[in-house]
Amino acid sequence: MLKEFDIAVLGGGPGGYVAAIRASQLGFKTALIEKDNLGGICLNWGCIPTKSLLKNAEVYDLAKNHADDFGLSFSDLSFDFNKIIKRSRNVSEKITKGVEFLVKKNKIDRIRGFGKIKTKNEIAVYDKDGKETERISAKNIIIATGAKPRILPSIPVDRKRIITSTEAMILPEQPKKMIVIGAGAIGIEFAYFYSVLGTEVTVIEMLDAILPVEDKEVSALLAKSLQKRGIKIHTGTVVESAVPAKDSVSVTISKDGTKDTITADIVLSAVGVTGNVEGFGLEELGVELFKNHIKVDKSTYRTNIDNIYAIGDVIGPPWLAHVASAEGIHCVETIKGLNPHPVNYDSIPGCTYCQPQVASIGFTEQKAKELGYDIKIGKFPYSASGKASAVGEKDGFVKIIFDAKYGELLGAHIIGGEATELIAELGMAKTLEATYESIVKTVHAHPTLSEMIMEAAANAYNESIHI
Amino acid sequence: MNVEVVMPKMGESINEGTLIKWHKKKGDKVVKDEIIFEISTDKVDTEIPSPAEGVLNEIKVFEQETVEVGTIVAIISTEGESALPAETVKDEPPSTTQVGGEVVDIPMPKMGESVMEGTITKWFKQVGDKVNKDEIIFEISTDKVDTEVPSPAEGTLIEILLNENETGEVGTIVGRISKTGGLNIPAKVAPAQKTPDEKVFQKSAGEMPSADKFVKISTPEPAQAENRFYSPLVMSIASKEGIGYDELILIPGTGIGGRVSKNDILNYLNIRNTAKIPMASKLQANTESMSAVKRESVDKTSPAGVYSGEVEVIPMDNIRKRIMHHMINSRDTSVHVTAVVEADISKIYNFITANKDRLQQQEGIKLTYMPFITYATIKALKEYPLVNAVIEENKIILKKYINLGIAVAVEPNGLIVPNIKRADDLSIRGLAKSIAQLSSKSRNKGLTPEDIMDGTFTITNYGVFGSLFGTPIINQPEVAILGLGAVTKKPVVVEVDGMDSIAIKPMMYLSLSHDHRLVDGMLGGKFLNSIKNTLEYFDVNLF
Numbered sequence A: 001m002l003k004e005f006d007i008a009v010l011g012g013g014p015g016g017y018v019a020a021i022r023a024s025q026l027g028f029k030t031a032l033i034e035k036d037n038l039g040g041i042c043l044n045w046g047c048i049p050t051k052s053l054l055k056n057a058e059v060y061d062l063a064k065n066h067a068d069d070f071g072l073s074f075s076d077l078s079f080d081f082n083k084i085i086k087r088s089r090n091v092s093e094k095i096t097k098g099v100e101f102l103v104k105k106n107k108i109d110r111i112r113g114f115g116k117i118k119t120k121n122e123i124a125v126y127d128k129d130g131k132e133t134e135r136i137s138a139k140n141i142i143i144a145t146g147a148k149p150r151i152l153p154s155i156p157v158d159r160k161r162i163i164t165s166t167e168a169m170i171l172p173e174q175p176k177k178m179i180v181i182g183a184g185a186i187g188i189e190f191a192y193f194y195s196v197l198g199t200e201v202t203v204i205e206m207l208d209a210i211l212p213v214e215d216k217e218v219s220a221l222l223a224k225s226l227q228k229r230g231i232k233i234h235t236g237t238v239v240e241s242a243v244p245a246k247d248s249v250s251v252t253i254s255k256d257g258t259k260d261t262i263t264a265d266i267v268l269s270a271v272g273v274t275g276n277v278e279g280f281g282l283e284e285l286g287v288e289l290f291k292n293h294i295k296v297d298k299s300t301y302r303t304n305i306d307n308i309y310a311i312g313d314v315i316g317p318p319w320l321a322h323v324a325s326a327e328g329i330h331c332v333e334t335i336k337g338l339n340p341h342p343v344n345y346d347s348i349p350g351c352t353y354c355q356p357q358v359a360s361i362g363f364t365e366q367k368a369k370e371l372g373y374d375i376k377i378g379k380f381p382y383s384a385s386g387k388a389s390a391v392g393e394k395d396g397f398v399k400i401i402f403d404a405k406y407g408e409l410l411g412a413h414i415i416g417g418e419a420t421e422l423i424a425e426l427g428m429a430k431t432l433e434a435t436y437e438s439i440v441k442t443v444h445a446h447p448t449l450s451e452m453i454m455e456a457a458a459n460a461y462n463e464s465i466h467i
Numbered sequence B: 001m002n003v004e005v006v007m008p009k010m011g012e013s014i015n016e017g018t019l020i021k022w023h024k025k026k027g028d029k030v031v032k033d034e035i036i037f038e039i040s041t042d043k044v045d046t047e048i049p050s051p052a053e054g055v056l057n058e059i060k061v062f063e064q065e066t067v068e069v070g071t072i073v074a075i076i077s078t079e080g081e082s083a084l085p086a087e088t089v090k091d092e093p094p095s096t097t098q099v100g101g102e103v104v105d106i107p108m109p110k111m112g113e114s115v116m117e118g119t120i121t122k123w124f125k126q127v128g129d130k131v132n133k134d135e136i137i138f139e140i141s142t143d144k145v146d147t148e149v150p151s152p153a154e155g156t157l158i159e160i161l162l163n164e165n166e167t168g169e170v171g172t173i174v175g176r177i178s179k180t181g182g183l184n185i186p187a188k189v190a191p192a193q194k195t196p197d198e199k200v201f202q203k204s205a206g207e208m209p210s211a212d213k214f215v216k217i218s219t220p221e222p223a224q225a226e227n228r229f230y231s232p233l234v235m236s237i238a239s240k241e242g243i244g245y246d247e248l249i250l251i252p253g254t255g256i257g258g259r260v261s262k263n264d265i266l267n268y269l270n271i272r273n274t275a276k277i278p279m280a281s282k283l284q285a286n287t288e289s290m291s292a293v294k295r296e297s298v299d300k301t302s303p304a305g306v307y308s309g310e311v312e313v314i315p316m317d318n319i320r321k322r323i324m325h326h327m328i329n330s331r332d333t334s335v336h337v338t339a340v341v342e343a344d345i346s347k348i349y350n351f352i353t354a355n356k357d358r359l360q361q362q363e364g365i366k367l368t369y370m371p372f373i374t375y376a377t378i379k380a381l382k383e384y385p386l387v388n389a390v391i392e393e394n395k396i397i398l399k400k401y402i403n404l405g406i407a408v409a410v411e412p413n414g415l416i417v418p419n420i421k422r423a424d425d426l427s428i429r430g431l432a433k434s435i436a437q438l439s440s441k442s443r444n445k446g447l448t449p450e451d452i453m454d455g456t457f458t459i460t461n462y463g464v465f466g467s468l469f470g471t472p473i474i475n476q477p478e479v480a481i482l483g484l485g486a487v488t489k490k491p492v493v494v495e496v497d498g499m500d501s502i503a504i505k506p507m508m509y510l511s512l513s514h515d516h517r518l519v520d521g522m523l524g525g526k527f528l529n530s531i532k533n534t535l536e537y538f539d540v541n542l543f
């Protein structure tokens, strides 16, 4: 007799475990199948451990480069690279244990092992040696198997010299020279981290700006700041090949037809991710894919098979943990028949946690113009904020874009200290369809960085007080 | 000495309050500023302090009773001589309003639930002019009514913020008055400001320098019956696109918690605009000055911007734009079908001919067909209540009362539909009087928002212009409208004692446009025939 469930969730990342908890809250008998620790990439090899590393870098940067600004001085300032890595692992471990506890508390059957969908209602679970350990039946299956780093043939990852983000956060020793291929959030965060610790970092990006999804002005300011730090940046540059040798890698790059070869002891390939869609039964069942991801209807997350759903990184961009969780909740509520409001993909905040931090939501100026909006832009620089000066965050700005016709908040872009925390207010404003008045008339505490948001919104209508 | 305690005025549009709790009993001793009772109004709930020290001598309003502002609620008999004279307490709301020098904002008044903006058509006063309280200072035109707005205070008009032909949202400050000598209320009357509740009380009372109904509306109107929330963005789009509350209500919401989202309203606009309406873009210009409107309409009505031959370009006034908009909205909302019957109205005709002069002289009643037809219509509405209904999404809202609308043409080019409230309670004479009152009020711009709101069925009389019959457009959100044709004498075949013969009879076509979504042909036909029968066999003794 198979153990029966209302909902079986395959994959325990921020998509899967959140979906499972919500399912259990709604009274479904729920199973969560995960081959590793709960928490997925995000808690084990993504968001959380990287943020831990970045905090180390930030503290060290402050002590090393800005102590004098605060009248402090250190002699013999040093760090232990392995301890930094250890701290990151400890943080991750603690958080994933927390999730194991949450899952238990919610009376979810947490099944350890690799799940394979056998029929549309049956999942077999295998242990590390490939031995079937359990088989369950489920009325509904939610696939949340996530994504893995994309590997290009020209950049053969060997996980020693040419590595992915996973190895980059547990390197046994700090590299002297590092080449980061791909200037998305992951690439930039590692570039910042290693550069602060003293590694000579070169970033190579095929598109014409770093953080290419961000507003051009933001990318430009960040590039300037990183270059000032000593990071070499090559945009509009293609990697032709990366060839590992015994203790180095040589990377051939080409820009506008001109080739060059650079070497480093470590190359980090951060060229995006691709869905985990292989080896667990999708082909056999005939689940429809597109571009290495599962194809779903984004209002229900249903695949082409009516009781099989998919959420999170495995269904494609924007590959973010908070999106995976939102989709998980929405999917379960849909199964429950609650008819939830669809996830609004126009209001997803995106953050990069280097210093200065970058956070944004909605359209960039370029995108808004492309779409034909007549726009009003409000900007406010950190240099004009009292709080920013007090805490020593002089670089950066808040930029808010409104539709001139109806006053809609189209997009917001922040670069500077605490940008990733500041963006939340604008997410709320966008979700509630606030217009500029709502932001300007909200009394913001003084002195805070958040005042800059109010000022930037006011600036769009020439009402800013402090500039 | 006795001090009268009155139901205080808690805000501009509040005319009554419900006493929810007495904190004192008859005979209790009260000290000044001590809370003696609690009231609830549509805007605020608050505790009312005693205006004086003494003994609660008499309670005139009991718990759960609702009374008008100013009604005496209780009498306190004071023992000492320091008590205030009774009149002071009675006449004025408790307030800390200062005397003189105060600047009073004049807001764009709210002329009805669904009216979001108004256009100033005329200022009667200029900056620097002295104004008396209640003196007409400007005239506005809105979606629903044109009206004259009286001054909220006595003083000097010191600022005009919205000029003639400019449109402002309800609540926009259109001008300011500096009070020269305002209310003189001893501050002592006001309660001490201690508890938060009292502050609410203080504030609303203080903001309100007069009892006039057009003064500053500080609190937003209560939410729609449906209690829907509209985001600032939706409101912004609605106001820029000239979508009123009544129209907003019709837009299905798919946002969080069923709210109307940006996408919902944009979709709606799309549908509205693609219905061959080039004017949506013109409506948008509402908030701009008329001259801007003028240019816009020229540009947008004619895509090429080229006219052959001589033309005159006339900017539409507010009323025209509103009528246009309402007509389109109705056409796009209801499935109009029109049925026609012909009624022999000999009996009424004869009655009117025989009694017209006498009634005019003796009772001042100008006798027309209207009272008879409204009477017959009310009777039919009672028989077929579905015609007195409203469609709300997938629900039918049957109205148990009849507020009968009468379309009135207003020179030079206006059209307005005030309604007779609770017309089902009136006799024919009552109807005759109400009709006369409404039409005179309409022509003299004396209608109040209440006159226009909440109609349940409409009658339009195009017969007065000689039309035989028409296919009227339903007054939303109603589901049918009755059109009256001109009375003409015609040869008709009558059967007397089984013999057909031709007679000359005064005949009238009645046409009913009904919304086929709810009212089918059978019901429409039965309803029309009921009216026809009442008219043909009219019992003149009813008058």
Ligand SMILES: Cc1cc2nc3c(=O)[nH]c(=O)nc-3n(C[C@H](O)[C@H](O)[C@H](O)COP(=O)(O)OP(=O)(O)OC[C@H]3O[C@@H](n4cnc5c(N)ncnc54)[C@H](O)[C@@H]3O)c2cc1C
Binding pocket: A010, A011, A012, A013, A014, A015, A016, A033, A034, A035, A036, A037, A038, A039, A040, A041, A042, A043, A045, A046, A047, A048, A050, A113, A114, A115, A116, A144, A145, A146, A147, A165, A166, A186, A276, A280, A311, A312, A313, A314, A319, A320, A321, A322, A323, A324
């Ligand atoms: C270095 C790095 C930094 C990042 N930083 C951020 C950040 O700051 N903010 C942010 O929002 N996002 C960040 N991300 C992205 C984020 O980690 C992902 O978007 C998120 O983890 C996606 O969640 P998921 O549940 O869809 O998939 P995952 O987190 O990938 O979880 C999938 C889980 O399914 C399991 N699994 C797969 N197949 C099977 C199977 N057949 N049987 C059993 N188990 C299976 C896997 O073991 C895994 O645990 C980062 C990613 C990386 C790599």
